[in-house]
Amino acid sequence: MKKLYIETMGCAMNNRDSEHLIAELQNKEGYTLTQDAKEADLILINTCSVREKPERKLFSEIGQFNAIKKPQAKIGVCGCTASHLGEEIIKKAPSVSFVLGARNISKITQVIHQDKAVEVDTSFDDSTYAFSKNSNPDIKALLNISIGCDKKCTYCIVPHTRGKEISIPTTMLLDEAQKLAQKGVKELLLLGQNVNHYGIRFSNPHKPTNFTQLLRELSSIEGIERIRFTSPHPLHMDDEFLEEFARNPKICKSIHIPLQSGSTKVLREMKRGYTKEWYLNRIEKLKSLVPHVGISTDIIVAFPTETEADFQETMEVLNIVQFDTLYSFIYSPRPHTEAQKLHNPISKEEASKRLATLQSRHKEILAQKSKEEIGKIHSVLIENYRDEAPQVWSEGRSDTNRLIKIPNHVLPLGSIVPVRVAHNDGGSLIGEMLPQ
Missing domain, CATH: 3.30.750.210 (Transcription Regulator spoIIAA)
Structure with missing residues (x-):
């Protein structure tokens, strides 16, 4: 049988796109998944272009796969980087058989039969396409x-x-x-x-x-x-x-609310459409309704116009909201964006300093939050377990998205059980089962 190897970079949306690609190829072309690229007949790289680093990594990955693949195996580049580089990918890496943009994944069963196909039309609409289902x-x-x-x-x-x-x-x-x-x-x-x-x-x-x-x-x-x-x-x-x-x-009762910056001035320059005050108002309303809510966010530091005062406003929001999860990055200039044209970028040294300051403070917040979890009761959806003595445990997530391990219990996957947090083991929450 034909074998498919797929590497997925980036966000949950890319993970879902990869699921669609796999299901289409399994159900319509007879492929089976493999975890070994050397034995694959088709290698797909589903790319991310939100930041510069994953994009740079793409051509290195293509070279590595080309060096180990079977002689007749095909390499396809999919996703966001495929969308904006298009045929340039094949020019730089002739070993690539086809390029399939993020808005065109429903065409996968067509392009695998077309040598050097480039399908990157961002106006293509597959919103009503019935993708094959994962069995x-x-x-x-x-x-x-x-x-x-x-x-x-x-x-x-x-x-x-x-x-x-x-x-x-x-x-x-x-x-x-x-x-x-x-x-x-x-x-x-x-x-x-x-x-x-x-x-x-x-x-x-x-x-x-x-x-x-x-x-x-x-x-x-x-x-x-x-x-x-x-x-x-x-x-x-x-x-x-x-x-x-x-x-x-x-x-x-967990929610991801991207902040990006705590400065209204920077938010305006980012064209986010809201102010610091609006963001904090929504947080205040949310916490008044759900006091135990878990909140995650994204923050970009060192946007080209960000001053030290702007950064301190971001730190202020961090301290007010006390985010449970923080995805934080140094600004990465991207093609086809307005911000790429801005002058006087912040030095790498200063950007790294601000990111380290932000992340250090967030670690302190997390340490305190972990202590406050002791004794709290959660409903946990069991997602994994290990039944190999002496390691016997189950684990899952609360509805506030906290990962909790339950020692000495092997529970059915998909069950939802009441758990009291007993202690904190190096940042991991350890719980004990309660009667149901």
Whole structure:
């Protein structure tokens, strides 16, 4: 049988795209997955271009795969870097057989039969395409609810690589979620560049709807016990959405709310559409409704116009919100973005200093938060276990997204159990089972 090897870089959206690629090739072309690139007949690299480093890594990866692959094996480059470099990839790396952009993954079964094909049309619309399904889903599943992005953030290349935002029809989403539930999926992770902008545009006539309504409808599906989503945009976090988040028992009480900067001036220059005050207002409203909510965020340090005072405003927001998870990066200039044209970039030394300051303070916050978890009770969805004496344990995540290990118990995958946090072992939370 033909064998497929796939390497996925970047975000959850790329992971979902890879799932689509795998299912299409398995069901329509007879491929089976392999973890060894040397035995593959087709090698796919699903790329990320949000930052410069993964993009630079691409050509190194192509060279390494070309050196070890079977003589007739094909190499395909997919994803966001494919979208904006296009045929330049094949010019720089002739060993690549085809290039497939992030907005064109439904064409995978076509391009594998076309030598040197380049499909990178960001206006292509596959929002109503019925992708092949994974025959054996896990207890957790990814579900795209939209493609593309309409925002104009000055640092971000995504609108250039994924095109305009289009929502996937509600009926398709409900049908897929229903089928996933029937196969044993307990938790859905809804994906979109701005999930709470859902419903703004459809390819075909569609009843008016929004993200809050979609959450209600997905929650009505029997068997789906938990719903998560990433990422909502702070600008669209209205009271209706926050109140549904708080009162709906199936919506996990953890949320990713990208900040990017704590300075209103920098946010304006980033074209984020909200202010520091609006962001903090939404956090205050959210915590008033769900005091135990887990909040994660993204922060970019050393944006070209960021002053020391601007950075201190970011530190202020960090101290006020006390984020549970922080994804933080030094600004990376990207092609096709307005910010690339800005002058007087901040020195690498200063950028690294600011990032280290931010991350150091966040580690202190996490250490305190871990101590405060002792004695708290969580409902934990069991995702993994080990039954090899003397290592016998189960682990899973609370609805606030905390990973908790339960020693001396082997619990069924997909079960949801009450657990009290007993202690903190080097940052890992250790829990004890409670009677059900």
